[in-house]
Amino acid sequence: MLRTGKEFLAGLKDGRTVYIGGEKVEDVVEHPAFRGAARTLAGLFDHKADPANAEPMSFEEEGERFSSYYLKPRSKEDLVKRSRAHYAIAERTYGLFGRSPDHVASFVTGLAMNPEILDRDGDSYSGNVTDYYEHLRRNDLYASYAVHPAPQSKNENIFGDTRGYQAVLQVVGEDDDGVILNGMKMLATAGVFCDEVWIGNLTPISDDKKKEAITCAVPMNAEGLTLWVRKPMELYAATEFDSPLASNFDESDVMLIFDEVRVPWERVFVHDRAALSREIYVRTASHTLGNHQSNVRFHAKLKFIAGIIHKITQSAGVDKIPVVAEKLGRLAAWEAALGGMIQGQIHDHEELGNGYVNFNRRYMYAALNWCQEHYPEIIAMMRELSGGSVFQMPADISVMENPATRDIFRDYWAAGNESAVDRVKLYRLAWDMYGSEFGSRQQQYENFFAGPSFIVRNHSFREAPWSAFGAVVDGFLDSIPVPGDSE
Numbered sequence: 001m002l003r004t005g006k007e008f009l010a011g012l013k014d015g016r017t018v019y020i021g022g023e024k025v026e027d028v029v030e031h032p033a034f035r036g037a038a039r040t041l042a043g044l045f046d047h048k049a050d051p052a053n054a055e056p057m058s059f060e061e062e063g064e065r066f067s068s069y070y071l072k073p074r075s076k077e078d079l080v081k082r083s084r085a086h087y088a089i090a091e092r093t094y095g096l097f098g099r100s101p102d103h104v105a106s107f108v109t110g111l112a113m114n115p116e117i118l119d120r121d122g123d124s125y126s127g128n129v130t131d132y133y134e135h136l137r138r139n140d141l142y143a144s145y146a147v148h149p150a151p152q153s154k155n156e157n158i159f160g161d162t163r164g165y166q167a168v169l170q171v172v173g174e175d176d177d178g179v180i181l182n183g184m185k186m187l188a189t190a191g192v193f194c195d196e197v198w199i200g201n202l203t204p205i206s207d208d209k210k211k212e213a214i215t216c217a218v219p220m221n222a223e224g225l226t227l228w229v230r231k232p233m234e235l236y237a238a239t240e241f242d243s244p245l246a247s248n249f250d251e252s253d254v255m256l257i258f259d260e261v262r263v264p265w266e267r268v269f270v271h272d273r274a275a276l277s278r279e280i281y282v283r284t285a286s287h288t289l290g291n292h293q294s295n296v297r298f299h300a301k302l303k304f305i306a307g308i309i310h311k312i313t314q315s316a317g318v319d320k321i322p323v324v325a326e327k328l329g330r331l332a333a334w335e336a337a338l339g340g341m342i343q344g345q346i347h348d349h350e351e352l353g354n355g356y357v358n359f360n361r362r363y364m365y366a367a368l369n370w371c372q373e374h375y376p377e378i379i380a381m382m383r384e385l386s387g388g389s390v391f392q393m394p395a396d397i398s399v400m401e402n403p404a405t406r407d408i409f410r411d412y413w414a415a416g417n418e419s420a421v422d423r424v425k426l427y428r429l430a431w432d433m434y435g436s437e438f439g440s441r442q443q444q445y446e447n448f449f450a451g452p453s454f455i456v457r458n459h460s461f462r463e464a465p466w467s468a469f470g471a472v473v474d475g476f477l478d479s480i481p482v483p484g485d486s487e
């Protein structure tokens, strides 16, 4: 089934426990910290459920329709469809929702394409992931994930015995029904808007941390689970005009605290196996399907940013100056390069040998690294080409409401064919993208959403065909004659 936006919003009123500082949120859908983003997400569900958008947003199987990000790809055409659906979602959110509904869903779909990986040494969890995949797609659910230990886990010994709880999420008990979890887990982006959270370890943990290896799924309203959101930018966005992005696209980031949360065995995927808890993503299509979405999402954002920068240079009347045009050309080349890297993942896709195909994982990791490396440069260019113009703008759009300021504003702030209001609107947008607290969080997100840079590059290191590269060198070295060695 495909949920409408209304059904999605109704699902958020499920009694989950959310805190903003010391305030307990009664209603996520109506709270001023989340209202705008919740409606943006509802718009995505409506778009997807609209039969006019069936292609590329959904697919049919045995008479039922499912979201395209649950499609297990069997052909290049399926990959194209998945990619187009990611683009449609990313373009409607300007690439500002990192964990839109297609991100974690793609991870789970990738695992469900090779569930046998979960069966080791007598343990049999493959059926659980297959069932969970069915549960998500049949109910058109939205899942987030927390797959990183809380930073406090590095200081384990200051907690523990004396304070009676664990900083790091782990299994503290198990019985016939399932496992019991206590501790803290980082950092379920968009979790406040999700139906479910996937718990696991994309960041490696050492083999002795068996109880932290737990990989499972939990509904957001599970008893004992509390969601602690960081400062919500939407709450501090005074008007939509002055903070156009924070007002509608703050996906939020959530720390999770588990206090005796019971997870039934059917929702447990890895237990007591530290190495396996990490491997399952990179030894299946999971990590690649999930992060193809990240690449596409970044591309949509880059196009949006390129448009903003170009408009700003036009507004300032500097776009034709050769040095400025050279910078814009560099930006355009970056945008096109990323587009090419994404299309290459489809063109040179992988056959998985079990009837399924995957995007080219090496190109995906290359793009992931490229995005992480380039975002600061992209933002630096935006800052440079904006000059000081953002600070020439009046404090806020209330200038239009006061007859004493309105006419002066309209006369002095207009430029060429652009009205004063149009100019302020554009510069407010630019500032929200790179300068406001919302923009600053975006920069942190692009730096860390897939892990720190050494982890991201390690994926490329792991997947590179080093022996093939070495063979090229050997071939060349062998072709060089050695003087005096005629044998």
Ligand SMILES: Cc1cc2nc3c(=O)[nH]c(=O)nc-3n(C[C@H](O)[C@H](O)[C@H](O)COP(=O)(O)OP(=O)(O)OC[C@H]3O[C@@H](n4cnc5c(N)ncnc54)[C@H](O)[C@@H]3O)c2cc1C
Pocket: 099, 145, 146, 147, 148, 149, 150, 151, 186, 187, 188, 189, 203, 253, 441, 444, 445, 448, 449, 450, 451, 452, 453, 454
């Ligand atoms: C906005 C945002 C959204 C996020 N969303 C999610 C999410 O949805 N789900 C999720 O699970 N996680 C999410 N994360 C968490 C993310 O995975 C981590 O922030 C990331 O893995 C870095 O871990 P850390 O923050 O604990 O930093 P640390 O591990 O404390 O690292 C701090 C710095 O030290 C460096 N460093 C640490 N260890 C080493 C080492 N061994 N060698 C060299 N350098 C090192 C790092 O590169 C980094 O620069 C998000 C993070 C951010 C900022």
